[in-house]
Amino acid sequence: MKLQKKCILAFPILFVWSCGFLRAQSREGSAFDQSRYVPDIALILDVSGVGRDMANEKYYSLTIPGFSYPFLNQPSPSGLNAQRGMNFNYGEMSLYSVVDPYFDLFAVIDLAPDGAGLEEAYFTTRKLPYGFKIKAGKFLASFGRVNEQHEHYWDFANQPLISMALFGEDGLNEIGAQATWVAPTPFFLVFGGEVLNGKNQQSFGTGGFSDPQNIISINPVQGPNLYIGFIRSSFDIDEASILFGVSNAMGAARNADPGFSSAGETGNAVAANTDIAGADLTVKYSLDAIRFIGFQSEFMFRVMKGTQYTHESFGGDSLQSLDKHNSGFYAQLVAKLDQLWEIGVRYDLLMQNDVVLGGRNMPLPSNLPRYSAMIEYSPTEFSRLRLQFDRDQSRCLPVSGGEWSQQPYMQVILQANLTIGAHGAHAF
Amino acid sequence: MKSIKLLFFMLFFGQLGFSGQLQVVATYGYIGDIAQRIGKDKVEVVSLARGDYNPHIIIPKPSYIAKMRKADLLIINGGQLEIGWLPQIIKQANNGAVQPGERGFLDLSMHVHLIDVPTSVSRELGDVHPEGNPHFFMDPDNIPIVAKAITERLSELDPDNQAFYEENNKEFYALWQQKMKTWEEKLKPFKGVKVVEYHKIFDYFLDRFGFVIAGTIEPLPGIPPTTKHIADVEKLIDREKVQFILQDVYNPQDAALYLSKKLNIKLLILPHDVGAVKEADNVFSVFDEIVRRLTNG
Numbered sequence: 001m002k003l004q005k006k007c008i009l010a011f012p013i014l015f016v017w018s019c020g021f022l023r024a025q026s027r028e029g030s031a032f033d034q035s036r037y038v039p040d041i042a043l044i045l046d047v048s049g050v051g052r053d054m055a056n057e058k059y060y061s062l063t064i065p066g067f068s069y070p071f072l073n074q075p076s077p078s079g080l081n082a083q084r085g086m087n088f089n090y091g092e093m094s095l096y097s098v099v100d101p102y103f104d105l106f107a108v109i110d111l112a113p114d115g116a117g118l119e120e121a122y123f124t125t126r127k128l129p130y131g132f133k134i135k136a137g138k139f140l141a142s143f144g145r146v147n148e149q150h151e152h153y154w155d156f157a158n159q160p161l162i163s164m165a166l167f168g169e170d171g172l173n174e175i176g177a178q179a180t181w182v183a184p185t186p187f188f189l190v191f192g193g194e195v196l197n198g199k200n201q202q203s204f205g206t207g208g209f210s211d212p213q214n215i216i217s218i219n220p221v222q223g224p225n226l227y228i229g230f231i232r233s234s235f236d237i238d239e240a241s242i243l244f245g246v247s248n249a250m251g252a253a254r255n256a257d258p259g260f261s262s263a264g265e266t267g268n269a270v271a272a273n274t275d276i277a278g279a280d281l282t283v284k285y286s287l288d289a290i291r292f293i294g295f296q297s298e299f300m301f302r303v304m305k306g307t308q309y310t311h312e313s314f315g316g317d318s319l320q321s322l323d324k325h326n327s328g329f330y331a332q333l334v335a336k337l338d339q340l341w342e343i344g345v346r347y348d349l350l351m352q353n354d355v356v357l358g359g360r361n362m363p364l365p366s367n368l369p370r371y372s373a374m375i376e377y378s379p380t381e382f383s384r385l386r387l388q389f390d391r392d393q394s395r396c397l398p399v400s401g402g403e404w405s406q407q408p409y410m411q412v413i414l415q416a417n418l419t420i421g422a423h424g425a426h427a428f
Numbered sequence: 429m430k431s432i433k434l435l436f437f438m439l440f441f442g443q444l445g446f447s448g449q450l451q452v453v454a455t456y457g458y459i460g461d462i463a464q465r466i467g468k469d470k471v472e473v474v475s476l477a478r479g480d481y482n483p484h485i486i487i488p489k490p491s492y493i494a495k496m497r498k499a500d501l502l503i504i505n506g507g508q509l510e511i512g513w514l515p516q517i518i519k520q521a522n523n524g525a526v527q528p529g530e531r532g533f534l535d536l537s538m539h540v541h542l543i544d545v546p547t548s549v550s551r552e553l554g555d556v557h558p559e560g561n562p563h564f565f566m567d568p569d570n571i572p573i574v575a576k577a578i579t580e581r582l583s584e585l586d587p588d589n590q591a592f593y594e595e596n597n598k599e600f601y602a603l604w605q606q607k608m609k610t611w612e613e614k615l616k617p618f619k620g621v622k623v624v625e626y627h628k629i630f631d632y633f634l635d636r637f638g639f640v641i642a643g644t645i646e647p648l649p650g651i652p653p654t655t656k657h658i659a660d661v662e663k664l665i666d667r668e669k670v671q672f673i674l675q676d677v678y679n680p681q682d683a684a685l686y687l688s689k690k691l692n693i694k695l696l697i698l699p700h701d702v703g704a705v706k707e708a709d710n711v712f713s714v715f716d717e718i719v720r721r722l723t724n725g
Contacts, residue, residue, distance in 0.1 A: 101529065104519070127524030131497055182522045188494040190520075234490035241489040284489075289481040289678035338680070339652050380650065381512070382551060420551075427516040428488050 039097030039105075040422035044152050046089040050081045052411040062395035065404045066353040066364040067165040067326050069255055069270070072201060074395075078112075079169045080151065080158055081413050088113055089415075090151065096424055102127055108150070119173065131184060136177040142192055142230055143247045144298045145280040147171045153426055155296070155334045157388045157413045161348035161370050162300050162328035165394075166276060168202040172249070174226060175199075188234040188243075198226025198251040203274045203302060209256035211311040212263040216319070218254065218271045218309075226251035234428075240285040243428060247278040253304060259311070266313045272306020272322055284428070290339055297331040301352075308357060320358030327352040332372075342376040350394055365404050368394035382420070388413045450586050453499040453526070455510050456483060457702030458565050459536065459574070461711045463503060466579050466596050470589050476517075479703020482678040483563075484555065484650070486513040496521035499532065501585055503578060506537030507562030531584060539577040540564045543631065554648025566700065567632035568608060568715050572601050607712060611719050612637070618722065624665060625674040626684060629700050633718065634674075642668040645675075645683050653683045665691055672696055672722070677704045696721050 052059065060077050068074050075082055080089050091111035099105050107121040122137030140148040146163055158164075163171065176196030183189040198204040198221075208220035232245035253274045259267025280298040287293065304324040311317055328351050334344035348370040355362040374388040390411045396404040449472045454460035460475030467473065474495050477486045483505070496502065496517055504510050518526060525532035542560030549558045564570050579597040583590035619638035625631075626645045634641055643664050647657040664670070665687065673695045675684045681697070688695035698718050699708035708714040 098529075101527075124519070126527050128522070129524065131522045133522040180522060182493065182497045182520070184498055185494060188490040190493075232490075234494075236489060236491045241487065241491065243490050284487060286481075286487060289485070290680075292487070380551070380555070425488070425512050425515045427520065428490050 037097075039095045040424065042094045042419060042421035042423035044090075044092040044094070044417065044419045044423070046080075046092075046152060046415065046417045048081050048087045048089055048157065048413050048415040050084055050087055050411060050413050052084050052409055054407070054409040056082075056084055058407070059409070062397060062407055064165050064350065064368070064394055065396050065398070066324065066355045066362070067350060068168075068202060069257065070268075070398075072168070074164070074169070076169060081411075081415070092119070092150065092152065094423065096422075098126070099123065131182040133180050133182075134177065135180075138173070138175045139178070141172040141174055141194055141196060141226075141228055141249070142178065142180075143167075143172055143228055143249055143276075144230075144245070144278040144300065145282060145296060146298060152417050152419070155294070155332060155342075155344050156346055156372055156374055157386060157415045158372075158390070160298065160330035160332075160346070161350060161368075161392075161394055162298070162330060165328065165350060166203050166300055166302055166326070167200060172200055176224065176226070188232070190232050192228075192230045192232075194226075194228040195224045196226040196228065196251075197224060200226070201255060203249075203253060203276060203304070204251045205254040206252070207254050207256070209254065209260060209269045209309075211309070211317055212261060213315065213317075215317050216269075216309050216311070218269070221252045221254060239287075240283055241428065243282040245280050247280075249276045249278075250274070253306065256309075260309070261311075263315075264313055265311075267311050269309045269311075270306060270322060271309070272304045272324075274302065274304045276300060276302045282428070290336065292336050294334045294336075295332070296334075297329060299327070299329040301325075301327040321356075323354075323356040325352055325354040326350070340377055340379065342378070344374050344376075346372040346374075348372070348394070363403055365396060365406060368406070370394050382418065382423075384415075384417045386413075386415045386417070388415065450582065451498050451500045452582075453495055453502045455502075455504045455514060456565075458711050458714065459503050459505065459578075461702050462571070462575050462600075463578050463582075465600050465711075466575060466593055467582055468592075468596055470586065470592060471582065475702075477701075479699075479701040479708070480677050480705070483509055483701065484512060486510075488513045488517050490520075492517045493520045496526060497523050499523060499526050501532050501534065501581065502526035503534045503536065503581075505562060505565065506535035507542055507559045507564070508557045509537075509562040531581070534577065534581045536574050536577060537562060537564065540567075540570045540573050543635065544628070554646070555650030561628060561631055563629045563700070564632055566630055567636045568604075568611065569636060570632070571711065572604055575600050575604075603712075607715070611715055614719050614723050621672070622668050622670045623672045623674050624661060624670050624687075626679050627676060629676050630674055630698060642670050645673070645687070646679075652680070658683050658687065662687060662691065665693065674698055676700050698722075 063070055063074055081087050093109045095107045103123045105123045108119040110117045110119040120139045122135050122139045124135045125133050142148050146160055174196035176194055178194040180190055180192040199206055204226055206221040206225050208218050210217035228249045230245055230247040234243040251274055253272040256269035257267045259265035260269045278300040283295045285293045306322050307319050308322040309319045328349055330348045332346035336342045350368040353364045353366040355364055370392040372390045374386055376386045378384045393406055393408040395407050397407050399405045452463050452471050452473045454463055454475045456477050457475045457479040460473045464473045476492050545560035546556050549556055575597055579593045582593045615637040622640045622642045624643050628644055643661055645653050645661055673684050673688050675681055675697050677697055684695050699705045699714050702714055707717045
């Protein structure tokens with residue numbers, strides 16, 4: 001009994017002593033410790049449950065004719081909220097730190113159940129004089145508004161239709177460099193230019209192609225292929241902040257479907273020049289310290305001119321001039337009702353869809369709409385639940401005679417988005 | 429043609445409108461007011477956040493970027509109060525002078541002692557600030573410390589006017605000490621008085637003058653109250669004989685109003701920054717107004 005008591009006493013004494021010992025040890029042992037230089041690390045998880053009145057297989061076979069190549073599936077089975085039932089949309093790990101007094105470094109790694117990919121990794125300068133800044137690496141291009149925003153910052157569970165149709169589900173994400181200059185004006189005014197590799201398959205592309213007999217052989221595009229310029233400005237009226245901008249992207253387009261270079265198969269390939277112009281407008285009006293109304297809209301217009309090559313299964317080749325004019329916009333209105341709730345509606349419209357192939361107007365559907373509404377509940381700024389409803393009339397299936405039939409569907413998305421760790425503040 | 433070229437050159441190199449004044453950007457109104465009192469006509473001061481808004485949640489307007497672009501000195505509250513809105517403004521302004529670590533970046537929280545520094549941090553505990561409670565400005569004893577830090581930094585950036593800044597600081601200090609005496613006198617009878625506040629924003633003030641903080645209407649920092657928590661606060665007010673409910677101007681007042689009405693105790697809306705209420709239009713009148721509302725209540 002006595003011994004037990006002694007033991008009970010001895011234990012805390014031993015513990016305190018060993019703690020002191022361990023501390024002394026670890027202080028010595030941490031002479032080369034760099035843990036305080038660990039960058040800001042955050043993980044964002046996005047999962048959703050989706051209900052749709054269309055079978056998955058049919059959904060994945062849909063396309064937006066004229067806007068996208070028929071051989072680039074849209075929607076893809078691996079895209080956001082693609083499957084009926086449960087979806088693991090993304091695990092996004094971000095890293096940020098100052099490099100030294102002259103540079104910042106930022107990286108986003110996209111984690112999926114079957115692998116990881118580098119979504120963004122770039123550095124920016126901190127101290128260039130006269131309002132200049134250089135950014136280089138792999139990044140989301142500063143074309144318009146929504147393209148450079150990460151998915152979790154969107155007000156809706158999916159991307160605006162026009163941006164998806166022109167740049168694909170991953171947006172315009174390229175390797176290259178950017179320079180910006182903020183003008184020393186009393187109002188916000190920034191000019192920017194980007195030189196990018198331009199591999200984006202929807203509207204650009206650099207890969208060469210040839211048919212099996214090498215009769216038609218188009219060389220790959222060398223060097224940087226995509227040039228972007230943008231201007232943005234902003235001013236405040238009362239409690240409303242108005243941000244607007246124009247962007248332009250120019251580059252060569254190269255794309256071939258797999259059948260083009262395989263003997264015994266039929267396939268198309270395109271070599272063209274693409275020019276995309278965009279205009280965007282964002283207005284945020286604060287009603288008080290918590291509530292606000294936000295309006296955001298973007299218009300994009302694409303002109304693609306070049307040649308479409310066709311390789312027939314029996315071995316013949318042909319070429320036709322290709323001239324595409326596509327445009328569309330989205331407009332969304334969101335309202336923050338209180339600390340917890342936000343609601344919003346969005347209207348998407350793909351407007352012009354004129355494709356002239358070999359001097360002949362293609363019978364393509366135009367004025368394709370999508371309607372969305374959402375309600376969002378955010379217990380804190382680190383967690384968000386969103387219920388979204390979409391009615392999409394933009395997707396089609398081919399019918400005989402080169403005609404297309406619209407395949408409208410409805411879907412309900414219940415999305416959960418959560419953030420842990422050190423996640424940086426968002427821009428306006 | 430020559431003048432157009434010159435104009436373009438000046439625009440390009442950011443010298444347009446240069447008046448010889450030091451350009452100061454302050455994140456909150458109280459900082460701007462102190463900087464203006466120290467710098468007087470030698471500085472041009474812009475304050476970003478509205479005084480009646482939640483200092484934690486400010487919309488990062490692009491117009492702030494234009495102001496930041498021209499700044500020679502950025503003065504922030506620090507203690508992570510600006511973490512949700514300021515970093516992107518600094519990044520987008522392309523102004524090397526005000527990057528953290530530069531002489532043109534002044535973090536006031538580094539100069540004062542912060543209370544409630546958590547021993548461990550977890551977002552389970554709501555919006556806790558790892559560096560401690562960032563609302564140190566509510567302790568009037570911290571104001572002269574802040575003024576001194578601003579004086580030193582202005583002198584460093586503009587050594588020609590060092591004597592001028594120091595003189596202004598001395599003047600400010602004397603005035604502040606005088607005011608301090610009045611506030612202390614008026615609040616003497618309040619020592620030991622128990623209060624409940626909505627958010628832990630007046631802690632520094634209440635500690636300084638000997639109030640006892642019985643609890644908060646927010647269950648955790650930044651988390652709106654639930655019905656259950658309001659019922660708990662109701663019991664707490666009853667048990668602890670709480671005399672006042674204190675509320676800032678920006679959070680919803682429903683819970684405080686409900687408790688005040690039901691338990692028949694005074695609800696006081698107090699300013700937390702310059703511009704929070706009409707009467708609090710400078711750093712002196714913020715405290716004048718807090719004292720006035722408490723003593724009238």
